[in-house]
Amino acid sequence: MVGIVALTLLLVGAAALSLAVGSRSIPLGTVIDVLWSPDQSEASTIVHTLRVPRTALAIIVGIALGVAGALMQGHTRNPLAEPGLLGVQAGAAFAVVLAIYLLRVDDLAVYAWFSLLGAGIAAAFVFAIGSTRGGPDPVTLVLAGTAVSALLYSLAQGFVLRDQTTLDAYRFWAVGSTSGRDISIFWQVLPFIAVGLVLAAVNAPGLNLLQLGEDVARSLGMSPWRHKVLGVVVVMLLTGAATAACGPIAFLGLVVPHIARFFAGVDYRWVVPYAGLLGGLLMTLADVIGRLVVPPGELQVGIVMALVGGPVFILLVRRHRMVRI
Amino acid sequence: MSLLLDKPDAPLAQSVAHPRVRFGPVSFQVPVRAAVVSTLAAALLALLFCFDISRGEIDLPLNTVFSTLLGGGDSLSQFVVNELRLPQTGVAALVGIALGLSGALSQTFARNPLASPDILGISDGAAAAAVAVIVITGAGGWGAGSATGALLDVGVPMAALTGGLLAAALLYVLAWRRGIDGQRLVLIGIGLGAVLTALTQWLLVKARIQDAASAAVWLNGSLNARSWEHARPVIIALVVLVPVAFMLVHRLNVLQLGDDPARGLGLRLQTTQFLILLVVVVLAAVSVSAVGPLEFVAFVVPQVALRLTGGSRPPLLASMLLGGCLVVGADIIVRVVLPFTVPAGLVTAAIGAPYLIWLLVRTKRKVTA
Structure with a gap:
């Protein structure tokens, strides 16, 4: 409980930092003033049109990917599973590439709708292949997801390689970034993430039973089939919305659950909220760092996350006893 | 008898x-089923190999190809077969064999179908090094075109090989902590791979669009215009490491039971793991340096082979042969079937993925590993 409170405070701190820091730093006091009472000043414009949207996006996308990652690893009982494995991110990428290549779309809000659509279709497809009569089977689901992802990515690459304009637009989307998004994208994906998080809260406790194996879970009065279907739908919603907002961010959903287990142990009722908060924190911090390292430009959040998060993750894995799943 | x-x-x-x-x-x-599958795969590989060689600017009949390969044929067919086409087809087959073996071993090692060598960061290291060479020495890079043509042709594979092996060495050092633990190794590999991929992406975003485009072609794997220069490292690696892999077969079976039971049964766990990793890493690195990352091959081939032979772990021989079939088949499709050029890596994914999906749909039953 202490950990949750501490993480929440850290997340608030990171958000404040994210509002204040950038190519033009604004003192925290000014940030808080203009946040509640917008005026015509330059600081107010910067905070409201640039910093608030990207901070809000970083937080909800981080939370969504962290929670989705924890659920994904719980449901597949595979420590290497990540939310993108359901084909969600590949589906989104393929849809975005089609939108750029065929329709010459050049608007992030439209990309978001296309990626939501692509994510939904791809995940439904993976789900249909990966399910047996007993519900989604962990190993088959993971394999089906990887296969479908590879297929979609290769098709997307096929289009990208044939057309340099598409490559130019796609490489910036594919790297994962929070910049250049206005607040409308936040409102666009928020409903999906909110519903996903509520369902995740319903879904998480049952994962503890599922870890004992399906037969044991069933004998203890649980319906594994219904539970797993719900879990997959939640991962689909959260990852699809996150990808729609910021592009495919691969590393977060895989790593954050492992970090969460260092704090929370094996109980999914704790792992899932920890993973969510850690995801939001990591994403926001990575975004802030990305704005600071190469002034006056910035480094995309997906790149920073891996560059900074990778070594930290390696250290954590070396230092501590792994919590096995 | x-x-x-x-x-x-x-x-x-x-x-x-x-x-x-x-x-x-x-x-x-x-193992009757495995033997049948392996025999069929070997026959298919031979057929695809000859067919691949027979097609091109001049189409040769299959029997001419066959006799020329065995030393006969007239001077024209000898030139076309041995000089022009054999190197590329040979590289394709060898790389497929190497990747199939590498994937089968690493999936067995980690007891996880997701643990293909790609996930360990080896191909990411190779890719980062190769893209760095392309972007830095490319026409628009900081070297301002100082290295083009031949130097680039040699430099990129060398850089990829070095990058892959360095990444592997780093992985082993980082994962070593009173011995190697399978899950820790894989997780550290993922961390390392993420860092290296991020570096590659950064280079791609920073690069001029022309260099980014040529890097993107390399990143998707290409079999075009391969010569024996590309094949030599793969051949050496296979000759040395395939016997090692087959000497490990019994240990692999024991390893399936888990680390602790395997140790209890008298397996020298550290030595075994080191040898398996060595084979996995070197084969993956030489393959990447020869043709670029054909990422999906090492993942899909062992899983397909496992489903065809129906064993308890990905079979080594069948994985090797099917890997060869997949990559040679991709070469045929790239060169003969498609009217426009496509990197071979896309084609291996586009054939391998639907086939695995079909197998999954058809079997619809639980399979371990």
């Missing part, structure tokens, strides 16, 4: 699939 097929013990379902053969005091099981 009496060849005697024992009747299977009634309750053991396993031995139905594995009739035993007895030569006097020596007896062993014959």
Whole structure:
């Protein structure tokens, strides 16, 4: 409980930092003033049109990917599973590439709708292949997801390689970034993430039973089939919305659950909220760092996350006893 | 010599699939299904290999190709077959074999179908090094075109090989902590791979669009215009490492039970793991340096082979042969079937993925590993 409170405070701190820091730093006091009472000043414009949207996006996308990652690893009982494995991110990428290549779309809000659509279709497809009569089977689901992802990515690459304009637009989307998004994208994906998080809260406790194996879970009065279907739908919603907002961010959903287990142990009722908060924190911090390292430009959040998060993750894995799943 | 097929013990379902053969005091099981699959895969590989060589600017009949490969044929067919086409097809087959073996071993090592060598960061290291060479020395890079043409042709594979091996060495050092633990190694590999991929992406975003485009082609794997120069490292690696891999087969079976039971059964765990990793890493690195990352091959081929042979872990021989089939098949599609150029890596994914999906749909049953 202490950990949750501490993480929440850290997340608030990171958000404040994210509002204040950038190519033009604004003192925290000014940030808080203009946040509640917008005026015509330059600081107010910067905070409201640039910093608030990207901070809000970083937080909800981080939370969504962290929670989705924890659920994904719980449901597949595979420590290497990540939310993108359901084909969600590949589906989104393929849809975005089609939108750029065929329709010459050049608007992030439209990309978001296309990626939501692509994510939904791809995940439904993976789900249909990966399910047996007993519900989604962990190993088959993971394999089906990887296969479908590879297929979609290769098709997307096929289009990208044939057309340099598409490559130019796609490489910036594919790297994962929070910049250049206005607040409308936040409102666009928020409903999906909110519903996903509520369902995740319903879904998480049952994962503890599922870890004992399906037969044991069933004998203890649980319906594994219904539970797993719900879990997959939640991962689909959260990852699809996150990808729609910021592009495919691969590393977060895989790593954050492992970090969460260092704090929370094996109980999914704790792992899932920890993973969510850690995801939001990591994403926001990575975004802030990305704005600071190469002034006056910035480094995309997906790149920073891996560059900074990778070594930290390696250290954590070396230092501590792994919590096995 | 009496060849005697024992009747299977009634309750053991396993031995139905594995009739035993007895030569006097020596007896062993014959995995019939695996043997049949491997034989068919070998035949298919030979057929695809010859077909790939027979097609091109001048189409040669299959029997001419066959006789030329065995040393006959006139000077024209000798030139076309041996000089022009054999290197590229040979590289394709060798790389497929290497990737199939590498994937089968790493998936067995980690007891996880997701643990293909790509996930360990080896191909990411190779890619980062190669893209760095392309972007830095490319026409628009900081070297301002100082290295083009031949130097680039040699430099990129060398850089990829070095990058892959360095990444592997780094992985082993980082994962070593009073021994190697499978899960820790894989997780650290993922961390390392993420860092290296991020570096690659950064280079791609920073690069001029022309360099980014040529890097993107390399990143998707290409079999075009391969010569024996590209094949040599792969051949050396295969000659040395394939015997090592097959000497490890019994240990792999024990390793399937888990680290602690394997140690309890007298397996020298550290040595075994080191040898497996060595084979996995070197084969993956030489493959990447020869043709670029054909990422999906090492993942999909062992899983397809496992589903065809129906064993408890990805079979080594069948994985190698099917890997060869997949990559040579991709080469045929790239060169012969498609009217426009496409990197081979896209084609291997586009054939391999639907086939695995089809197998998954058809079997729809739980398979371990």
